Amino acid sequence: MVGLGTPNKQLSLEFDTGSFLTWTRCQPCVSPCCYPQNDPIFDPAASTSYAKISCNSAECAQLRRSQCSSAANTCVYEVIYGDESHTNGVFSKDKLTLTPADVFDGFLFGCGQDNEGFHDGSAGLLASSTGYLSFGSPTGASNAAIKYTRLTTLSSGSTYYGLNLVGINVNGQKLSIPASVFSSPGTIIDSGTVISRLPPTAFSALRDAFQAAMTSYPSVPGDGFLDTCYDLNCNPTVTYPKIEFVFGDGVTLTLDATGIVYLLDGTMKQVCLAFVGNDDADELTIFGNTQQKNMEVLYDVAGERVGFAPGGC
Template sequence: MPSYLKSMSTFLCSLLLYSLCSTLTYSVELSGNNGDLTFDFFHRDSRHSPSYDPSTTRFQRLRHAVDRSLSRKSSLTALHSTSSTGAIVAPISLSGYEYLMKIKIGTPPVEQLAIADTGSDLTWTQCKPCKQCYNQTLPLFDPSHSSSYRPVSCRSHQCTASGSSPSCGRKNTCQYKVFYGDNSYSFGKLATETLTFDGGVSFPNFAFGCGRENGGTFSDTGSGIIGLGGGSISLINQLKKSIGGKFSYCLTSRDSNATSKISFGSSAVVAGPKVVSTPLVRNIPETFYYLTLEGLSVGTERFANAKLLSSLESSEGNIIIDSGTTLSFFPEEMYNWVEGALKDAVKGERVEDAQRIFGLCYKKGDGFRSPAITAHFKNADVVLAHDSIFVETEKGIVCLTLFPSEGLAIFGNLHQMNYRIGYDLEKRQIYFLPTHCSKPQ
């Protein structure tokens, strides 16, 4: 095994713990004017994030993102591999979440800054009284001060969908338990509340977790989790009647002064002469958004389709798109072909990555040039942004941001930047539109 793969393997860990995705469906009706449901959606390392540390260099922030990405990939693979048993791993290490979003819970509404993630379903926040809570910047949510808080019965559909082993508390109330791949956890009561977004758009009877015991590797920035996955208890499916199963986001580059945006409902429709679309494939677990990858191109050379099909797990639904994974991971055979093609095509001086994590690195300079890489999804060709393929990982050194994988293939957020990406769970399609995401939409 190459040395960089050995080094990479030291980052990969997963503990098989539990969360359940139910096939039951229910939804929350919109209260008030639906308006333009578009909100700020910012990276945890951006200047707009409360967790932004100006003392760290952009190279350190990138290294941390790579570490989180490798850890997340391991947990996502474990979830995918064990889903057929019915005991589903919570998908990611909490230090691996990448994007934050503001919501408000309760009546009167109380602001929460939560980690938004397409690889999770249950939305939860830390609550009073708390037996064991991690430190957070914002005040804890106190359900006793909200007139709209209602505990959920342990015989309800919501309780069944909230976890693999929900239990009954006093007065027949649903108790949830969520574990994550790095030993982080959240235990508490499942309840319904009024969910409010900026601008006063509110959704009553939203099922969420009121966490009374939470711990692990959470930072003090986030109050909890916003589940944007495909499961029935996710925000997207609970709000389905109002938003039509549609959401979209536009991720700015990491050094941009602008915030990324996330939209829901009619404002999430992605259209235009340059838009391409590919089917969302139903697969297990239903939390994930599965696409079909038919090939990769380096410049004008394309990885042969027959060879591709032998290297992926299946021809349909063979890759997931994930907002919380920074890097992109492809089957080892495909990655090796891409690396070989790049070695032949790239103009520049090869160097070793000092930490031996990245597989292909060059000196940055006037002589460095790289061809385009295109991901060929079914019916949709997506050209990776040139500055996302090779990224400066230390001063004067650029490295390839594609990685080999022996398991699950993942299309990460670094290669989604400067595309407006729309999810339509009703039509089972995902849309890509090249967009300067830092400009007003």
């Protein structure tokens, strides 16, 4: 939770490791792009410290994608993420309150009025509300429990945290997926993408293996882009297949249930496989937010590696 505005309004924002811009949904929200969120929508008119960024300002010029609303001399931003979700609205500044001692005047952020593709109830992107993320030295898990894999640089953009993903195992068996499927155009880790994205070949192989292991549970129609779903109302205990991500330096990362299925109704009664296939083989593989929950994720930028340990929350 962070506070935005004067008086500050508490907002649940996700920490996004794959983006350069903080944003939150703002009034007025453009219908039909008003997805449900847990917190009240931020109203800039109710904040005495809020201000819009002008078109000809240095702040507007630093945006990677912007345009000018000439009638109001207002800088308009747009961000499109790797999973095709997007946000656009008014580039703005206001007071940001992290703790009573950590207050930042004139904090730059996007006041989002058209936001699509976000489904987890958060108010926008900044800091994690579910899950545990740490930069630098480990704070929770013992050093022995942390599995480190090296960070890589992608040709498509040096701002991303790249991973050398080479394969996926299901119940101890390596799926028949060539490593080149993941290396071109590459794999990134991104806490701002809710559902992980896989190349079409890799997703088909994972979905087939998952379905083969779940034949004792009744399937149900998919929900939006999630197409492998089950009704578990009559199953007091459920056994999911073991899914592991394999990296090029020999590190194998085992997902727990929260990283394997996505809960449609907030309970374990309606679930879907928590992966989506990309439309095109040339799109990035994304290791997303759902797979990072219940993990301690450590970014050792100086050491050019990222570490994973169980029990983050």
